[in-house]
Amino acid sequence: MITAGVDVGAKYAKIVLLENGKTVMTRVNSTVGFDLLKSANTVFKKALTKANLERDQITQVVATGMGRKTIHKKPPINTQEIIPEVIADAKGAYHLIPTVKTVIDVGAEEGRGVKVAEDGKVRDFVINERCAAGAGTFIETMARALEVGVKDMGPLALKSTNAIPMNAQCCVFAESEVVGLIHSKVSKQDIAKAIHDAMAGRIASMVLRVGVEKDVALIGGVARNPGFLPPLRKELNTEILVPEYPEYVGALGAALLAFEMEGKK
Amino acid sequence: MTEQSEEFWRWREYRHTDPDKDWHDAKIVTAGVDIGSVGSKAVVTLDGELYAYSVMRTGGVSEETAIEAMNRALEGTGLKTDNVHYVVGTGYGRVNVPFAKRTITEIACHARGAHYIYGPTVRTVLDIGGQDCKAIRCDEKGKVMSFLMNDKCAAGTGRGLEVFADLIRVPIEKLGKTSLNVEEEPPPVSNTCVIFAKAESVALLRQGWLKEKVAAAYHLAMVNRIVDLLTRVGIEKDFVVTGGVAKNTGIIFRLEKSLGIRPLEPKLDPILAGAIGAALFAKALYEKQIGLR
DSSP: OEEEEEEEOSSEEEEEEEETTTEEEEEEEEEOOSOHHHHHHHHHHHHHHHHTOOGGGEEEEEEESTTHHHHTTOTTTOOSEEOOHHHHHHHHHHHHOTTOOEEEEEOSSOEEEEEEOTTSOEEEEEEEOSOGGGSHHHHHHHHHHHTOOHHHHHHHHHTOOOOOOOOOOSHHHHHHHHHHHHHTTOOHHHHHHHHHHHHHHHHHHHHTTTOOOSSEEEESGGGGOTTTHHHHHHHHTSOOBOOSSGGGHHHHHHHHHHHHHHHHO | OOGGGOOTTOOOOEEEEOTTOOGGGOSOEEEEEEEOSSEEEEEEEETTEEEEEEEEEOOSSHHHHHHHHHHHHHTTTOOOGGGOSEEEEESTTGGGOTTOSEEOOHHHHHHHHHHHHHOTTOOEEEEEOSSOEEEEEEOTTSOEEEEEEEOSOSTTSHHHHHHHHHHHTOOGGGHHHHHHOOSSOOOOOOSSOHHHHHHHHHHHHHTTOOHHHHHHHHHHHHHHHHHHHHHHHOOOSSEEEESGGGGOHHHHHHHHHHHSOOOOOOSSOGGGHHHHHHHHHHHHHHHHHTTOO
16 A cells, blocks of 8 residues: 655645555655645645655555645545644654654654654644744755855864854844945854854754653754754753654654554545 | 845834024923833923924934934934933833933823824823833823733734735835725634634635735734723723824724724824923923922
């Protein structure tokens, strides 16, 4: 049996096709335009083509992510169920790391901390969906101010060993602060590190509100940023595991839940 | 200059002298210099009455801005900074006013200045500046009773409006009026984060919304956020708005609609409130110094 999980995020739509609730057949992503339904359909079609499948060969589709409600039950995907991100995050992370107790998901526009129970269900969670300074957008905005590519930000930060404090807690104010730092001849690598340190500090204080218990997993697109992990480890004073495809964990969780739902029928 | 490089956030700088007053007749000449994060204001008062002022953008070096603002305020009057008996510095950059004898927080100065501009009936002052927003409760003497402020986040501040002016390419001074040019109020964009509000605005523009309508959604979001702050401090009549954003009619109109309270009409430029308050505190301090109080 093949199930699918679709995660329609703020920046990317991700899809995972899963065989028998175990093996991932296909992972595909695509950027999200302002038409969420169209973006989701595009990524779904891409996945079908890649796996050489037809829609009716997929038994069950579950969607998650901020755009899940927009696409729900609409053809051609016809999602049967939608679930909140935190449930999908916990499910996907638990599947990959059965010892996981805390999941930190940092996406483009949201940050989440999820406490996971012994059985992979959500015990508690905390979300920031109100402030760009606690999500991937922060690093993106700062990259623009620094005139550095987003993907180069992490590696650049890793070159620095200096700790420069950033005072601004707001993306907009931080932009001015970064410009100020450039003018006072602080090196780009030091500024890049300061940016990652500041963001790690904010994510850590959010996650600490639900408590941190080992094992800790970092997922979401920002988990791909090598500059973010060291300061987050330092802030939380713990080892942090990053799965191989961190941005697909939510979609994987949705596909797993789709499989479970089918089994209960 | 190509159209692309226009800076829509850039507002006009200005100065003024009261032609009916002569500083030679004054017993006490004091000044207040308000170095804000975006705008700097210098005010000269003669025996506690407004005489001359200047408004300019804050430069990279606050000390230089303070000197320049003061020079501009005194321009053409024949007065020199040395002739001013007492100067008080206020605002975000208040410690960088080299010729100030004292610094006083902008909260106290805005309440005192609002009392001067609007009279003793003022009980709630909303100051919306370049990078912060303050809701201040005061008594009949212009003394601060309590206040709340947001200085951590650009949402609900002038900076948020600057970002939006650049986005829709409308000069900041015309932004408020533009936002009122709609038949019906659209639903607001995100009021918690300027970055998200901007992203939503871009999406709305792409969907074909007119810039007036998007401006209305943006202003409404900002007003909702400011109203939250006001509600938390508790709003009591009379209510007034000071700071640069007080000039934005789109904000003022929606504040009135949301609160059901009409802000008093300013008799003077409301951006000056902080500097006027500082100049009046300077007068009191000078009187104390020479033994008049």
